Amino acid sequence: MSLVITGSVAYDYLMSYPGRFRDHILPEQLNNLSVSFLADSMRRERGGVAANIAYTNRLLGGSPIILATVGHDFGDYRRWLEDQGISTEQIIEIPEDLTATFFVSTDQEQNQIANFYTGAMVHAQEYSLADRGLTGSELVLISPNDPIAMVNYARECKALGIPFAYDPSQQLARLSGEDLAAGIPGAKFLLCNEYEIAVVQNKTGWTLQEVRDQVETLIVTQGKKGSSIYHNGQEILIPIAPIERIDDPTGAGDAFRGGLFAAWMAGLPWDVAGRVGALCSTYALEQIGTTSHRFTPDEFISRYESYFGAQPELARLRQPAAVA
Ligand SMILES: Nc1ncnc2c1ncn2[C@@H]1O[C@H](COP(=O)(O)OP(=O)(O)OP(=O)(O)O)[C@@H](O)[C@H]1O
Protein backbone atom coordinates (compact mmCIF):
# COMPACT_ATOMS: atom_id res chain seq x y z
CA MET A 1 0.00 0.00 0.00
CA SER A 2 1.50 3.29 -0.99
CA LEU A 3 1.07 6.93 -1.88
CA VAL A 4 1.87 7.54 -5.55
CA ILE A 5 2.52 11.18 -6.44
CA THR A 6 2.18 12.02 -10.13
CA GLY A 7 3.22 15.51 -11.19
CA SER A 8 6.06 17.71 -12.31
CA VAL A 9 9.68 17.18 -11.35
CA ALA A 10 11.66 20.17 -12.56
CA TYR A 11 14.66 22.43 -12.19
CA ASP A 12 13.78 25.96 -11.13
CA TYR A 13 15.89 28.99 -12.13
CA LEU A 14 14.94 31.90 -9.91
CA MET A 15 16.32 35.29 -10.95
CA SER A 16 15.92 38.71 -9.45
CA TYR A 17 15.89 41.91 -11.43
CA PRO A 18 17.02 45.01 -9.52
CA GLY A 19 14.49 47.36 -11.15
CA ARG A 20 10.86 47.46 -12.23
CA PHE A 21 9.66 45.58 -15.32
CA ARG A 22 7.03 48.22 -15.98
CA ASP A 23 9.66 50.89 -16.57
CA HIS A 24 10.77 48.98 -19.68
CA ILE A 25 7.51 47.79 -21.17
CA LEU A 26 6.03 50.47 -23.41
CA PRO A 27 2.28 49.95 -23.81
CA GLU A 28 2.30 51.51 -27.30
CA GLN A 29 5.00 49.04 -28.44
CA LEU A 30 3.27 45.83 -27.29
CA ASN A 31 2.91 44.58 -30.87
CA ASN A 32 6.67 44.34 -31.22
CA LEU A 33 7.71 43.60 -27.69
CA SER A 34 11.39 42.90 -27.19
CA VAL A 35 12.77 43.27 -23.70
CA SER A 36 15.71 41.78 -21.89
CA PHE A 37 16.24 42.15 -18.16
CA LEU A 38 19.70 41.83 -16.61
CA ALA A 39 19.28 39.79 -13.46
CA ASP A 40 21.77 40.33 -10.64
CA SER A 41 21.15 37.08 -8.81
CA MET A 42 20.11 33.60 -9.80
CA ARG A 43 19.51 30.40 -7.91
CA ARG A 44 19.01 26.97 -9.41
CA GLU A 45 16.78 24.81 -7.27
CA ARG A 46 15.34 21.34 -7.38
CA GLY A 47 11.62 21.83 -7.84
CA GLY A 48 8.49 20.43 -9.36
CA VAL A 49 5.28 19.83 -7.48
CA ALA A 50 5.57 16.05 -7.15
CA ALA A 51 9.07 16.24 -5.72
CA ASN A 52 8.13 19.05 -3.32
CA ILE A 53 5.14 17.12 -1.96
CA ALA A 54 7.16 13.91 -1.69
CA TYR A 55 9.95 15.70 0.20
CA THR A 56 7.69 16.92 3.04
CA ASN A 57 5.75 13.67 3.08
CA ARG A 58 9.02 11.81 3.65
CA LEU A 59 10.04 14.10 6.53
CA LEU A 60 6.93 12.87 8.35
CA GLY A 61 7.71 9.22 7.78
CA GLY A 62 5.91 8.66 4.46
CA SER A 63 7.31 6.45 1.67
CA PRO A 64 5.98 8.30 -1.36
CA ILE A 65 6.50 6.97 -4.87
CA ILE A 66 7.00 9.70 -7.47
CA LEU A 67 5.74 8.80 -10.94
CA ALA A 68 7.22 11.28 -13.45
CA THR A 69 9.30 11.63 -16.60
CA VAL A 70 12.60 13.54 -16.55
CA GLY A 71 15.49 14.22 -18.92
CA HIS A 72 19.14 13.21 -19.31
CA ASP A 73 20.21 16.03 -16.98
CA PHE A 74 18.50 14.48 -13.96
CA GLY A 75 21.47 12.63 -12.41
CA ASP A 76 22.29 14.95 -9.49
CA TYR A 77 18.62 15.46 -8.67
CA ARG A 78 18.02 11.70 -8.60
CA ARG A 79 20.94 11.20 -6.22
CA TRP A 80 19.61 13.93 -3.95
CA LEU A 81 16.13 12.35 -3.81
CA GLU A 82 17.67 9.00 -2.96
CA ASP A 83 19.74 10.66 -0.21
CA GLN A 84 16.43 11.87 1.26
CA GLY A 85 15.17 8.28 1.29
CA ILE A 86 12.73 8.85 -1.57
CA SER A 87 12.36 6.06 -4.10
CA THR A 88 13.18 7.09 -7.69
CA GLU A 89 12.28 3.77 -9.27
CA GLN A 90 9.24 5.27 -11.05
CA ILE A 91 11.05 8.41 -12.23
CA ILE A 92 11.58 7.59 -15.88
CA GLU A 93 14.46 9.12 -17.81
CA ILE A 94 13.81 10.22 -21.41
CA PRO A 95 17.38 10.32 -22.81
CA GLU A 96 16.72 12.70 -25.70
CA ASP A 97 15.05 15.40 -23.59
CA LEU A 98 15.86 17.86 -20.83
CA THR A 99 14.06 17.80 -17.50
CA ALA A 100 11.15 20.27 -17.27
CA THR A 101 12.52 23.68 -16.30
CA PHE A 102 10.92 26.71 -14.70
CA PHE A 103 12.46 30.14 -15.30
CA VAL A 104 11.19 33.07 -13.31
CA SER A 105 12.40 36.64 -12.89
CA THR A 106 11.08 38.76 -10.07
CA ASP A 107 11.44 42.52 -10.01
CA GLN A 108 11.67 44.83 -7.02
CA GLU A 109 7.88 45.11 -6.87
CA GLN A 110 7.50 41.30 -6.71
CA ASN A 111 6.10 41.23 -10.25
CA GLN A 112 7.09 38.05 -12.03
CA ILE A 113 7.73 36.95 -15.59
CA ALA A 114 7.94 33.18 -15.89
CA ASN A 115 8.26 30.42 -18.44
CA PHE A 116 7.85 26.73 -17.84
CA TYR A 117 9.49 24.46 -20.38
CA THR A 118 7.75 21.10 -20.43
CA GLY A 119 10.76 19.09 -21.70
CA ALA A 120 10.60 15.43 -20.74
CA MET A 121 7.39 16.01 -18.78
CA VAL A 122 5.40 15.77 -22.02
CA HIS A 123 6.18 12.04 -22.05
CA ALA A 124 4.23 11.49 -18.82
CA GLN A 125 1.18 10.85 -21.00
CA GLU A 126 2.86 7.70 -22.35
CA TYR A 127 3.05 5.89 -19.00
CA SER A 128 -0.04 4.51 -17.30
CA LEU A 129 -0.31 3.35 -13.70
CA ALA A 130 -0.97 -0.15 -15.03
CA ASP A 131 2.22 -0.08 -17.17
CA ARG A 132 4.20 0.76 -14.06
CA GLY A 133 2.57 -1.83 -11.80
CA LEU A 134 0.97 0.83 -9.58
CA THR A 135 -2.69 -0.18 -9.68
CA GLY A 136 -2.61 -1.48 -6.10
CA SER A 137 -1.79 1.97 -4.68
CA GLU A 138 -3.61 3.23 -1.61
CA LEU A 139 -3.88 6.72 -3.10
CA VAL A 140 -2.74 8.36 -6.34
CA LEU A 141 -2.18 12.09 -6.22
CA ILE A 142 -2.80 13.78 -9.58
CA SER A 143 -0.79 17.00 -9.36
CA PRO A 144 0.24 19.52 -12.07
CA ASN A 145 1.83 17.63 -14.95
CA ASP A 146 1.47 17.26 -18.67
CA PRO A 147 -2.28 18.07 -19.10
CA ILE A 148 -2.97 14.93 -21.15
CA ALA A 149 -1.28 12.80 -18.49
CA MET A 150 -3.52 14.37 -15.84
CA VAL A 151 -6.65 13.52 -17.80
CA ASN A 152 -5.34 9.99 -18.43
CA TYR A 153 -4.52 9.31 -14.77
CA ALA A 154 -7.97 10.43 -13.61
CA ARG A 155 -9.62 8.25 -16.23
CA GLU A 156 -7.46 5.25 -15.35
CA CYS A 157 -8.02 5.62 -11.60
CA LYS A 158 -11.76 5.72 -12.15
CA ALA A 159 -11.79 2.76 -14.52
CA LEU A 160 -9.70 0.62 -12.17
CA GLY A 161 -11.23 1.85 -8.91
CA ILE A 162 -7.94 3.30 -7.60
CA PRO A 163 -8.56 6.03 -4.97
CA PHE A 164 -7.20 9.34 -6.23
CA ALA A 165 -6.72 12.93 -5.13
CA TYR A 166 -7.17 15.55 -7.85
CA ASP A 167 -4.84 18.52 -7.39
CA PRO A 168 -4.89 20.61 -10.59
CA SER A 169 -3.24 23.81 -9.16
CA GLN A 170 -1.08 25.64 -11.71
CA GLN A 171 -2.35 23.45 -14.53
CA LEU A 172 -5.95 24.64 -14.18
CA ALA A 173 -5.30 27.14 -16.93
CA ARG A 174 -4.70 24.25 -19.34
CA LEU A 175 -7.67 22.12 -18.28
CA SER A 176 -11.06 22.80 -19.85
CA GLY A 177 -14.42 22.70 -18.09
CA GLU A 178 -14.95 19.30 -19.76
CA ASP A 179 -11.59 18.01 -18.50
CA LEU A 180 -12.51 19.08 -14.97
CA ALA A 181 -16.02 17.68 -15.20
CA ALA A 182 -14.48 14.39 -16.31
CA GLY A 183 -11.65 14.39 -13.74
CA ILE A 184 -13.27 15.60 -10.53
CA PRO A 185 -16.37 13.42 -10.00
CA GLY A 186 -15.39 10.29 -8.14
CA ALA A 187 -12.12 11.71 -6.83
CA LYS A 188 -11.61 10.87 -3.19
CA PHE A 189 -10.09 14.31 -2.60
CA LEU A 190 -10.02 17.59 -4.47
CA LEU A 191 -7.40 20.16 -3.44
CA CYS A 192 -7.41 23.83 -4.44
CA ASN A 193 -6.45 27.21 -3.09
CA GLU A 194 -9.03 29.97 -2.84
CA TYR A 195 -8.43 31.27 -6.33
CA GLU A 196 -8.35 27.82 -7.89
CA ILE A 197 -11.70 26.73 -6.45
CA ALA A 198 -13.23 29.85 -8.02
CA VAL A 199 -11.68 28.86 -11.37
CA VAL A 200 -13.04 25.32 -11.02
CA GLN A 201 -16.52 26.71 -10.34
CA ASN A 202 -16.25 29.14 -13.21
CA LYS A 203 -15.11 26.54 -15.75
CA THR A 204 -17.58 23.82 -14.72
CA GLY A 205 -20.50 26.08 -13.81
CA TRP A 206 -20.84 24.20 -10.49
CA THR A 207 -21.64 25.88 -7.18
CA LEU A 208 -19.39 25.16 -4.20
CA GLN A 209 -22.03 22.73 -2.94
CA GLU A 210 -22.07 20.97 -6.29
CA VAL A 211 -18.28 20.65 -6.22
CA ARG A 212 -18.55 19.24 -2.67
CA ASP A 213 -21.10 16.71 -3.86
CA GLN A 214 -18.69 15.32 -6.48
CA VAL A 215 -15.91 14.27 -4.09
CA GLU A 216 -15.55 12.60 -0.72
CA THR A 217 -13.43 15.42 0.73
CA LEU A 218 -12.75 18.93 -0.60
CA ILE A 219 -9.74 20.80 0.78
CA VAL A 220 -9.47 24.54 0.12
CA THR A 221 -6.37 26.37 1.38
CA GLN A 222 -6.74 30.09 1.93
CA GLY A 223 -3.22 31.43 2.47
CA LYS A 224 -2.79 33.24 5.76
CA LYS A 225 -6.47 32.67 6.60
CA GLY A 226 -5.84 28.91 6.99
CA SER A 227 -7.90 26.26 5.23
CA SER A 228 -11.26 24.50 5.11
CA ILE A 229 -11.80 20.77 4.85
CA TYR A 230 -15.28 19.80 3.67
CA HIS A 231 -16.05 16.24 4.67
CA ASN A 232 -19.28 14.36 5.40
CA GLY A 233 -21.41 17.49 5.08
CA GLN A 234 -19.23 19.36 7.61
CA GLU A 235 -16.77 22.22 7.14
CA ILE A 236 -13.70 21.76 9.35
CA LEU A 237 -11.84 25.05 9.80
CA ILE A 238 -8.07 24.71 10.05
CA PRO A 239 -6.06 27.62 11.45
CA ILE A 240 -2.57 28.53 10.28
CA ALA A 241 0.41 27.52 12.38
CA PRO A 242 2.18 30.64 13.72
CA ILE A 243 5.15 31.60 11.62
CA GLU A 244 8.47 33.13 12.74
CA ARG A 245 9.25 34.88 9.46
CA ILE A 246 8.41 34.42 5.78
CA ASP A 247 11.61 34.03 3.80
CA ASP A 248 10.02 32.78 0.60
CA PRO A 249 6.30 32.81 -0.22
CA THR A 250 6.43 29.75 -2.49
CA GLY A 251 5.95 26.12 -1.59
CA ALA A 252 3.26 26.50 1.08
CA GLY A 253 0.68 24.54 -0.89
CA ASP A 254 3.03 21.66 -1.72
CA ALA A 255 4.28 21.32 1.87
CA PHE A 256 0.66 21.37 3.09
CA ARG A 257 -0.18 18.44 0.82
CA GLY A 258 2.91 16.46 1.85
CA GLY A 259 1.98 16.78 5.52
CA LEU A 260 -1.76 16.33 5.08
CA PHE A 261 -1.33 13.03 3.27
CA ALA A 262 1.31 11.74 5.69
CA ALA A 263 -1.19 12.35 8.48
CA TRP A 264 -4.13 10.91 6.55
CA MET A 265 -2.17 7.76 5.71
CA ALA A 266 -1.24 7.43 9.38
CA GLY A 267 -4.98 7.36 10.14
CA LEU A 268 -5.19 10.76 11.86
CA PRO A 269 -8.54 12.59 11.83
CA TRP A 270 -9.08 15.56 9.49
CA ASP A 271 -8.79 18.29 12.11
CA VAL A 272 -5.35 16.96 13.07
CA ALA A 273 -4.28 16.16 9.49
CA GLY A 274 -5.17 19.73 8.45
CA ARG A 275 -3.08 21.20 11.25
CA VAL A 276 -0.19 18.92 10.32
CA GLY A 277 -0.46 20.31 6.77
CA ALA A 278 -0.56 23.89 8.08
CA LEU A 279 2.56 23.42 10.21
CA CYS A 280 4.40 21.88 7.26
CA SER A 281 3.52 25.02 5.25
CA THR A 282 4.89 27.19 8.04
CA TYR A 283 8.18 25.27 8.03
CA ALA A 284 8.42 25.67 4.24
CA LEU A 285 7.65 29.40 4.31
CA GLU A 286 10.39 30.01 6.87
CA GLN A 287 13.09 28.83 4.43
CA ILE A 288 14.15 29.90 0.96
CA GLY A 289 13.24 27.21 -1.57
CA THR A 290 10.56 24.55 -1.56
CA THR A 291 12.65 21.72 -0.10
CA SER A 292 15.01 23.54 2.28
CA HIS A 293 13.02 22.96 5.47
CA ARG A 294 13.99 20.12 7.74
CA PHE A 295 12.63 18.59 10.91
CA THR A 296 12.50 15.25 12.63
CA PRO A 297 9.09 13.79 13.54
CA ASP A 298 9.88 14.50 17.22
CA GLU A 299 10.71 18.17 16.55
CA PHE A 300 7.57 18.47 14.46
CA ILE A 301 5.34 16.94 17.14
CA SER A 302 6.67 19.18 19.89
CA ARG A 303 6.14 22.32 17.77
CA TYR A 304 2.64 21.10 16.84
CA GLU A 305 1.73 20.52 20.49
CA SER A 306 3.10 23.92 21.53
CA TYR A 307 0.57 25.57 19.19
CA PHE A 308 -2.38 23.22 19.12
CA GLY A 309 -2.17 21.26 22.39
CA ALA A 310 -1.32 17.66 23.24
CA GLN A 311 -2.21 15.13 20.56
CA PRO A 312 -1.08 11.61 21.50
CA GLU A 313 -2.16 10.22 18.12
CA LEU A 314 0.71 12.13 16.49
CA ALA A 315 3.02 9.40 17.76
CA ARG A 316 1.96 7.53 14.62
CA LEU A 317 4.15 9.90 12.62
CA ARG A 318 7.21 8.94 14.64
CA GLN A 319 8.24 5.78 12.85
CA PRO A 320 9.61 6.59 9.40
CA ALA A 321 8.52 3.80 7.07
CA ALA A 322 11.09 2.03 4.95
CA VAL A 323 11.73 3.29 1.41
CA ALA A 324 9.09 1.75 -0.83
N1 LIG B 1 1.31 33.84 5.67
C1 LIG B 1 1.09 32.61 6.12
N2 LIG B 1 1.30 32.32 7.42
C2 LIG B 1 1.11 31.07 7.88
N3 LIG B 1 0.67 30.05 7.14
C3 LIG B 1 0.43 30.29 5.85
C4 LIG B 1 0.63 31.57 5.25
N4 LIG B 1 0.33 31.47 3.94
C5 LIG B 1 -0.05 30.20 3.74
N5 LIG B 1 -0.01 29.48 4.88
C6 LIG B 1 -0.35 28.05 5.06
O1 LIG B 1 -0.17 27.35 3.86
C7 LIG B 1 -1.40 26.78 3.40
C8 LIG B 1 -1.43 26.80 1.89
O2 LIG B 1 -1.25 28.15 1.46
P1 LIG B 1 -1.95 28.75 0.14
O3 LIG B 1 -3.42 28.68 0.27
O4 LIG B 1 -1.31 30.08 -0.07
O5 LIG B 1 -1.49 27.69 -0.95
P2 LIG B 1 -1.07 27.92 -2.47
O6 LIG B 1 -1.72 29.17 -2.98
O7 LIG B 1 -1.36 26.66 -3.18
O8 LIG B 1 0.48 28.16 -2.33
P3 LIG B 1 1.64 27.92 -3.40
O9 LIG B 1 2.19 29.29 -3.67
O10 LIG B 1 2.61 27.06 -2.68
O11 LIG B 1 1.02 27.27 -4.60
C9 LIG B 1 -2.48 27.59 4.09
O12 LIG B 1 -3.69 26.88 4.24
C10 LIG B 1 -1.81 27.90 5.44
O13 LIG B 1 -1.93 26.83 6.34
Ligand SMILES: [Mg+2]
Ligand atom coordinates in the same frame (compact mmCIF):
# COMPACT_ATOMS: atom_id res chain seq x y z
MG1 LIG C 1 -0.57 26.06 -5.02
